[in-house]
Amino acid sequence: SQQGEEDPQALSIQEGENATMNCSYKTSINNLQWYRQNSGRGLVHLILIRSNEREKHSGRLRVTLDTSKKSSSLLITASRAADTASYFCATDHSGGSNYKLTFGKGTLLTVNP
Amino acid sequence: DTAVSQTPKYLVTQMGNDKSIKCEQNLGHDTMYWYKQDSKKFLKIMFSYNNKELIINETVPNRFSPKSPDKAHLNLHINSLELGDSAVYFCASSLLDRAGYTFGSGTRLTVV
Numbered sequence: 001s002q003q004g005e006e007d008p009q010a011l012s013i014q015e016g017e018n019a020t021m022n023c024s025y026k027t028s029i030n031n032l033q034w035y036r037q038n039s040g041r042g043l044v045h046l047i048l049i050r051s052n053e054r055e056k057h058s059g060r061l062r063v064t065l066d067t068s069k070k071s072s073s074l075l076i077t078a079s080r081a082a083d084t085a086s087y088f089c090a091t092d093h094s095g096g097s098n099y100k101l102t103f104g105k106g107t108l109l110t111v112n113p
Numbered sequence: 114d115t116a117v118s119q120t121p122k123y124l125v126t127q128m129g130n131d132k133s134i135k136c137e138q139n140l141g142h143d144t145m146y147w148y149k150q151d152s153k154k155f156l157k158i159m160f161s162y163n164n165k166e167l168i169i170n171e172t173v174p175n176r177f178s179p180k181s182p183d184k185a186h187l188n189l190h191i192n193s194l195e196l197g198d199s200a201v202y203f204c205a206s207s208l209l210d211r212a213g214y215t216f217g218s219g220t221r222l223t224v225v
Contacts (some may be wrong), residue, residue, distance in 0.1 A: 028210055042203060043203070043216045045215065048212070048213050077144055079191060098169055099207070099209055103156040105153065106154050
């Protein structure tokens with residue numbers, strides 16, 4: 001399976017702390033994306049990193065990509081209670097017009113006030 | 114302004130019934146998708162359409178039939194519903210240039 005695997009499955013931290021989630025995948029990618037899903041809602045796109053990039057930032061988010069290890073990490077700095085959600089990595093392994101994302105099982109992040 | 118809208122949000126139905134879920138996007142995207150999220154939150158692609166043309170059809174029972182009347186709409190019809198079809202179904206859209214997806218808010222289907 002090409003499916004990404006997030007680690008840990010669940011993470012509980014205090015407000016103000018940093019949260020780090022990891023994602024590993026098995027086959028080469030075009031890009032890797034991170035999404036957030038609040039309970040009972042749809043997924044929201046957070047950040048996309050291409051296979052030739054190593055690091056990207058967006059506000060309090062920092063994503064790294066190591067294609068040699070087939071892994072990525074998402075760091076959320078200075079976490080807030082509103083960051084409580086499930087976080088998914090999604091990988092694009094597709095070629096041509098068969099664009100699709102393959103999602104991992106997610107990390108459930110709980111930020112305690 | 115809802116970018117990707119799905120209806121209905123909740124659907125409770127009996128085994129054996131036929132039901133449809135509708136999806137519309139106003140983003141001008143050229144590609145639309147259906148994903149199924151199971152009770153363990155695992156998301157699996159079912160179909161994708163690019164400009165009304167079926168591009169991806171994963172291993173999905175042929176009781177599931179997508180229809181795209183135009184590139185802004187992608188509907189999902191399910192025949193002879195089974196208990197195992199209970200899940201949250203998400204519609205999403207994107208541009209084909211490998212950008213991020215925009216998801217709808219999901220349809221929670223419960224088959225009883």
